[in-house]
Amino acid sequence: MITPLLSFHQVQFGYKPKTLPVLDGLDLSLKEGRITAILGPNGAGKTTLLYLALGWLKPWAGVINLAGKPIEEFSRRVLGQQMALIPQSEHIPFEYTVLEFVLLGRAPYLPSLEMPSHADERIAYEALEKVGIAHLFDHSVLGISGGERQLVLVARALAQTPRLLLLDEPTSHLDLGNKYRLVRILQGLQEHGATILMTTHEPDLALAVSDEAVLMEKGRVLITGPTAEVATGENLSRIYRVPVKIIPVEGKNQVIWM
Amino acid sequence: MKRFVYACLISLALLSACAPQNNPPAVPSEQSIPTNPNSPSITLTDALGRKVTLPNPPKRIVITGKALIMVVDAVYMFPEASSRITALGNAGQGTSNFISLIDPSYALKATLQQDAGAEQIAAARPDLVILKSYLAETLGKSLETLKIPIVYVDFETPEQYERDLAILGKVFQNEALARQIAAYYQNKVTEIQTALKGVNDKPRVLMLYYNDKDGAVAFNVPPMAWMQTQIVQMAGGEPAWSSANPSSGWTKVTLEQIAAWDADQIFIISYNKNPSEVVAGLKTDPQWQALRATQQNHLYAFSGDLYSWDQPDARWILGLSWLATRLHPDRFTQFDMVQEAQQFYQTLYGLDAQFFESKIHPTFKGDLP
Amino acid sequence: MSSVVTAAPLQKTFTRNHKRQRILLWLGLALVVLFFVSLLWGRYPSVGLIPWQQLNQDELARLLVVNLRLPRLLTALFVGISLSASGTVFQTLFGNPLVEPGFLGVSQGAACGAALCIVFLGGSAAMIQGLAIVFAFSGLGASYFLARRIRYGGWVLRLVLSGIAVSALFSAGLGVLKYLADPLRQLPEITFWLLGGLSSITWTQFLSILPATVAGLVFLILFRWRLNLLALNEETAFSMGAAPKRERLLLLIAAVLPAAAIISVSGMVGWVGLIMPHIGRRLFGSDTRYSLPASMLLGGIFTILCDDLARTLLAGEIPLGILTSLLGATIFIILMVSRGVKVER
Numbered sequence: 001m002i003t004p005l006l007s008f009h010q011v012q013f014g015y016k017p018k019t020l021p022v023l024d025g026l027d028l029s030l031k032e033g034r035i036t037a038i039l040g041p042n043g044a045g046k047t048t049l050l051y052l053a054l055g056w057l058k059p060w061a062g063v064i065n066l067a068g069k070p071i072e073e074f075s076r077r078v079l080g081q082q083m084a085l086i087p088q089s090e091h092i093p094f095e096y097t098v099l100e101f102v103l104l105g106r107a108p109y110l111p112s113l114e115m116p117s118h119a120d121e122r123i124a125y126e127a128l129e130k131v132g133i134a135h136l137f138d139h140s141v142l143g144i145s146g147g148e149r150q151l152v153l154v155a156r157a158l159a160q161t162p163r164l165l166l167l168d169e170p171t172s173h174l175d176l177g178n179k180y181r182l183v184r185i186l187q188g189l190q191e192h193g194a195t196i197l198m199t200t201h202e203p204d205l206a207l208a209v210s211d212e213a214v215l216m217e218k219g220r221v222l223i224t225g226p227t228a229e230v231a232t233g234e235n236l237s238r239i240y241r242v243p244v245k246i247i248p249v250e251g252k253n254q255v256i257w258m
Numbered sequence: 259m260k261r262f263v264y265a266c267l268i269s270l271a272l273l274s275a276c277a278p279q280n281n282p283p284a285v286p287s288e289q290s291i292p293t294n295p296n297s298p299s300i301t302l303t304d305a306l307g308r309k310v311t312l313p314n315p316p317k318r319i320v321i322t323g324k325a326l327i328m329v330v331d332a333v334y335m336f337p338e339a340s341s342r343i344t345a346l347g348n349a350g351q352g353t354s355n356f357i358s359l360i361d362p363s364y365a366l367k368a369t370l371q372q373d374a375g376a377e378q379i380a381a382a383r384p385d386l387v388i389l390k391s392y393l394a395e396t397l398g399k400s401l402e403t404l405k406i407p408i409v410y411v412d413f414e415t416p417e418q419y420e421r422d423l424a425i426l427g428k429v430f431q432n433e434a435l436a437r438q439i440a441a442y443y444q445n446k447v448t449e450i451q452t453a454l455k456g457v458n459d460k461p462r463v464l465m466l467y468y469n470d471k472d473g474a475v476a477f478n479v480p481p482m483a484w485m486q487t488q489i490v491q492m493a494g495g496e497p498a499w500s501s502a503n504p505s506s507g508w509t510k511v512t513l514e515q516i517a518a519w520d521a522d523q524i525f526i527i528s529y530n531k532n533p534s535e536v537v538a539g540l541k542t543d544p545q546w547q548a549l550r551a552t553q554q555n556h557l558y559a560f561s562g563d564l565y566s567w568d569q570p571d572a573r574w575i576l577g578l579s580w581l582a583t584r585l586h587p588d589r590f591t592q593f594d595m596v597q598e599a600q601q602f603y604q605t606l607y608g609l610d611a612q613f614f615e616s617k618i619h620p621t622f623k624g625d626l627p
Numbered sequence: 628m629s630s631v632v633t634a635a636p637l638q639k640t641f642t643r644n645h646k647r648q649r650i651l652l653w654l655g656l657a658l659v660v661l662f663f664v665s666l667l668w669g670r671y672p673s674v675g676l677i678p679w680q681q682l683n684q685d686e687l688a689r690l691l692v693v694n695l696r697l698p699r700l701l702t703a704l705f706v707g708i709s710l711s712a713s714g715t716v717f718q719t720l721f722g723n724p725l726v727e728p729g730f731l732g733v734s735q736g737a738a739c740g741a742a743l744c745i746v747f748l749g750g751s752a753a754m755i756q757g758l759a760i761v762f763a764f765s766g767l768g769a770s771y772f773l774a775r776r777i778r779y780g781g782w783v784l785r786l787v788l789s790g791i792a793v794s795a796l797f798s799a800g801l802g803v804l805k806y807l808a809d810p811l812r813q814l815p816e817i818t819f820w821l822l823g824g825l826s827s828i829t830w831t832q833f834l835s836i837l838p839a840t841v842a843g844l845v846f847l848i849l850f851r852w853r854l855n856l857l858a859l860n861e862e863t864a865f866s867m868g869a870a871p872k873r874e875r876l877l878l879l880i881a882a883v884l885p886a887a888a889i890i891s892v893s894g895m896v897g898w899v900g901l902i903m904p905h906i907g908r909r910l911f912g913s914d915t916r917y918s919l920p921a922s923m924l925l926g927g928i929f930t931i932l933c934d935d936l937a938r939t940l941l942a943g944e945i946p947l948g949i950l951t952s953l954l955g956a957t958i959f960i961i962l963m964v965s966r967g968v969k970v971e972r
Contacts, residue, residue: 051862054862054865054866055865056861056862056865056866076865076868076869076870077868079866079868080866080867080868081868083866084866084867085862085863085866087860087862087863090859090860090863091722091860093722093723093724093783093858094719094722094724094858094908094913095908095912095913096855096912096913096914097912097914099640100855100912100913100914104855104856104859104867105867107853107856107867107868107869108867108868110852110853112849112850112853113849113850113853114852115852115916116852118641121637121640121641122637125636125637134636137636137640138636138639138640160867166866369942370942370943371941371942371943371944372943373826373943373944374942374943374944375826375938375943375944376691376695376826377669377670377671377691377695377696377938378670378671378942378943380671380687380691381670381671381672381673383687395827396826396827397826397827399827399829400695400826400827400829403690403694403695403829403830404687404690404691404694404695405686405687405690406687
């Protein structure tokens with residue numbers, strides 16, 4: 001059996017002690033080289049799950065393993081080299097250039113007092129090329145569109161040259177065109193061997209891009225497995241509490257509201 | 259890299275532990291230069307207890323700082339002073355300037371600002387700087403690093419007056435004169451105290467400093483330690499405001515509080531505006547008319563000539579005498595204030611009657627005959 | 628990879644960074660030149676530069692330059708450097724271009740602490756500095772925690788509001804001390820706190836602030852690139868290998884320490900910490916790798932110039948804070964109004 005890249009065993013976590021935990025008895029297993037989508041309604045604990053995977057939050061109970069080792073055993077720097085986060089959105093108060101901003105992603109490789117080198121700048125530039133916005137490298141991050149800014153965040157994560165990409169609701173602020181672009185980029189990354197874990201509350205996205213899906217309900221995993229098998233109309237209706245159906249259209253599955 | 263940083267920080271910490279003791283040049287509280295026993299050197303202890311030795315009698319004296327009149331008016335009691343002073347700050351108060359009247363070269367000397375720094379003072383190349391002691395920590399320290407001798411004086415209270423006159427006597431090598439001046443003050447005080455012997459009723463007195471700067475009228479009472487309070491006590495009065503002033507400066511009081519004190523006699527001090535005008539204005543104010551002191555005709559403008567006589571300037575002795583006659587007129591029936599003043603200027607500054615009549619008497623302010 | 632193809636656009640960035648480094652060096656040189664000219668500039672023996680021969684012959688002139696001007700100029704230099712560095716760090720960490728040590732209760736806290744020490748505790752230089760530092764930190768802490776509890780407006784607004792409130796509280800404290808203090812002995816020192824001034828700086832004072840100042844500034848210089856990282860929110864910074872809470876705290880300490888130490892000997896000198904970071908960013912970009920040292924050098928130059936004016940413009944001393952406010956606010960207005968200040972990007 002191949003060791004999963006990331007796994008959760010019976011993880012329990014809550015924000016306030018002595019209250020109901022947000023996640024309870026969560027089990028998860030992430031295979032390398034796959035795109036996995038975590039589906040669930042708002043408040044199901046999806047972002048919490050990501051923060052636990054990063055090591056930012058510590059579970060009340062249970063174990064989280066990265067490549068078979070508990071994440072407590074990794075230093076922060078190494079974790080940063082292995083995993084990268086692409087947040088939903090980011091408030092940027094100052095006018096950095098796109099390249100300067102993406103360069104920050106090299107931080108896990110630089111000891112506290114070192115400056116990035118030419119090699120680091122090159123890697124950052126290549127990250128921009130991978131998401132197709134290399135031509136923006138000298139623009140101000142505040143002067144580009146929202147969709148392009150989202151791609152800048154992706155590029156920054158790629159500059160960390162991680163094994164695992166964590167995306168937090170990546171398309172929630174994007175219009176259709178930018179969603180499409182992002183999906184294509186994610187698929188391109190996967191073809192090059194990246195492992196992607198993303199949370200989303202849009203089943204459409206999961207159906208379009210992910211290989212595996214994890215459906216969450218009330219802090220536990222309801223069911224997990226290949227997306228086509230797991231993201232059925234019945235399961236989705238159950239976790240979202242609304243009637244939906246899945247209909248194949250030209251070979252692709254589509255969510256239909258009933 | 260990290261190790262380099264830590265090394266830097268540690269060595270800095272060690273350096274800082276040594277630093278304050280190593281600074282050049284260490285400034286001792288003694289300024290002594292080896293002197294020839296036959297040379298005209300001067301040694302004295304100043305107001306801060308510092309032992310100061312001057313190798314030669316100072317010929318380029320600089321006096322600066324705030325409230326200069328107190329120091330300068332005492333300095334000019336020594337006839338040698340005028341020719342030895344090179345530079346001064348503003349030696350007057352308000353629009354009056356006594357020194358400009360008695361020193362024809364005043365305009366040449368008054369070149370320094372009130373807040374002159376060490377550099378501006380150094381430009382006058384002094385061989386002695388006389389400062390009030392409050393400047394010791396700031397200006398004094400800077401001057402010391404330039405190796406310019408400093409003598410500190412206070413001239414704030416009667417006791418300090420005598421002590422600081424002795425200091426000036428040493429500076430001008432005229433200790434006999436210093437003793438004479440001190441004796442003059444002491445004799446006057448003794449005269450007044452003798453006249454007041456056996457007095458039982460001490461009127462409750464209120465001293466108010468009137469200030470209408472910035473358009474708002476304010477009345478202030480002095481702290482207990484100041485000359486204004488001391489002359490009230492020495493003149494046989496009782497300060498009515500004794501509990502009111504916790505600070506060490508003038509404190510504003512409201513009219514309500516003034517009424518509550520219900521003093522027997524109220525004195526209005528004013529440094530810029532003519533106090534008689536102020537009092538005349540108050541007497542038309544119904545709120546002031548309601549005060550018992552006003553009704554009994556005991557609302558007075560504090561007297562003065564060029565400067566008000568209430569302050570620790572040389573004229574405080576005149577203020578004391580005048581105050582005593584107001585508080586206990588029955589004990590001072592033979593008293594002639596104008597003559598007292600004229601005697602003051604004659605004795606202390608060598609100014610004759612003609613000078614007095616033409617330059618000083620016309621400036622009389624307050625409730626003077 | 629496609630390293631040959633990337634050469635051209637990336638080269639542009641590399642050249643620009645080299646250029647920035649060179650400009651920084653020139654700024655440093657300008658600072659050194661200004662420093663030495665200022666040493667010779669003053670009102671002795673008359674307004675202007677002391678001629679070289681006079682320095683050789685006149686002992687008073689030598690004493691003046693070495694014992695009076697030199698520590699004073701060094702302190703002015705550190706005032707500029709420390710306040711600008713503080714301002715840059717605060718602006719970056721709080722994501723707020725409108726803050727400086729004086730807006731977050733740091734300056735007023737330091738002044739209040741120092742004044743408190745002088746009035747009640749007798750005040751040796753070390754104690755004054757210590758109390759200034761303690762109060763400066765409490766001012767910052769109070770502003771920050773108060774801002775988190777305000778339920779009105781965005782983060783920028785909340786921080787400025789709470790900073791104003793905390794500054795006002797400490798200023799009021801200073802006013803109370805003014806009321807209680809002896810007007811002849813301690814009061815001149817308290818008005819000095821509010822307006823700032825370097826007229827009574829001695830070697831002792833300068834050397835006493837050196838450790839705290841240098842320690843903080845060296846730390847900030849070394850951390851200047853990583854500072855960018857800590858401007859991001861905590862989870863993101865963590866995901867890039869930082870320990871956000873700890874590193875931010877260290878940076879804040881390294882920013883407040885020099886500012887508080889400086890204020891304890893120079894009084895409150897305003898606007899330097901607000902303007903210089905802005906100019907630094909305008910000229911060198913927002914990356915603190917360059918804008919931090921730039922604002923520090925600019926701050927040093929600006930403050931030395933203001934101090935030169937303070938001691939030579941008039942026969943008396945003009946408080947330093949008045950000049951920095953006057954010139955600083957003017958520059959601020961010009962900066963805000965002009966849109967055409969485009970520097971090569």
